[in-house]
Amino acid sequence: MKFFKSFLFAAGLLGVASACENECRQAADRDFIEKYTPLVTELFDNFETNVKATFGYEVRTHIALEANLKNAFFKSKQALMEKMHGIMDYGIFGKYHARCYKVDTPGCPNYYCSEVCGSPGSIIYYLDDVLQRTREGVIKEIKGESEENGKYDQLIWAAVTKILGKDVDKATLNKLRQDYLKDLENFRDSTDNLCAEECWEKWAPELVYLLQGYD
Numbered sequence: 552m553k554f555f556k557s558f559l560f561a562a563g564l565l566g567v568a569s570a571c572e573n574e575c576r577q578a579a580d581r582d583f584i585e586k587y588t589p590l591v592t593e594l595f596d597n598f599e600t601n602v603k604a605t606f607g608y609e610v611r612t613h614i615a616l617e618a619n620l621k622n623a624f625f626k627s628k629q630a631l632m633e634k635m636h637g638i639m640d641y642g643i644f645g646k647y648h649a650r651c652y653k654v655d656t657p658g659c660p661n662y663y664c665s666e667v668c669g670s671p672g673s674i675i676y677y678l679d680d681v682l683q684r685t686r687e688g689v690i691k692e693i694k695g696e697s698e699e700n701g702k703y704d705q706l707i708w709a710a711v712t713k714i715l716g717k718d719v720d721k722a723t724l725n726k727l728r729q730d731y732l733k734d735l736e737n738f739r740d741s742t743d744n745l746c747a748e749e750c751w752e753k754w755a756p757e758l759v760y761l762l763q764g765y766d
Contacts, residue, residue, distance in 0.1 A: 576640065576643075576644055577636075577640075579639075579643060579674065579761075580639040580640050580643065582761045583639045583642075584639055586754050586758070587639075588635075590745055590746055590750075591631060591635075591693075592628065594741060594742065595624055595627065595628045597738075597741070598734065598738040599620065599621070601734045601737065601738070602624075602707065602734050605727070605733075606620070606727065609714075609715060609727070613714050613715065615714050616710075616715070619711070619713060619714055620710050622710065623706040623707045623709070623710035627696075627702070627703040627707065630696065630702055630706075631689075631692060631696070635689070638685065638688040638689055638692060639685055639688070642684035642685035642686075642687070642688045643681050645684075647674055647681070675758075675759045675762050678758065678759070682751045682754070689745060690742045690745055693742045693745075694739050694742055697735060697738055697739040697742075698739070699732060703735070707731075707735075708731070711727070712724070715727070
């Protein structure tokens, strides 16, 4: 993107980055996780709101249901957050992991150099690609776990049936399940809107600043 190229040149960031050790890789992963966390939280909060609306009558007539649902959504989000470090690390260093060598080609390190650098400081040159890879990783994880009978579905539906299974007839429960599955599908589809170029441009200055600090 022209945005990042102009940003880097204007800031005078061209240079050579040193090899990255494990500690700075983890720190870089955490920086990216902090950016995605509010977006992920918003996705799950909206999903929870929609599901509680679907079970509106049942929530009002079964006091324990709301607490059960809240706990199920917490566990669902927590399951994702526990995988975020791996998602970020693969999205960043799964591709940009080579040793960094000093090169004389103008504008290096870049895709045309003999080696693709993998230290956090060098990642600023590939920020568009790194953000796209991390975004795709988060979306893939959420979509995979939000399939019918996937982890999120199992947690949420178990919370429902634990409360409603004893005194709601099977036909009503099946109808509620179908309505809830629409919420689940909408949640899965909503991940396609997770972050975008405008969000990357907002993140870029701070990420560049943080990543440079590790080299």
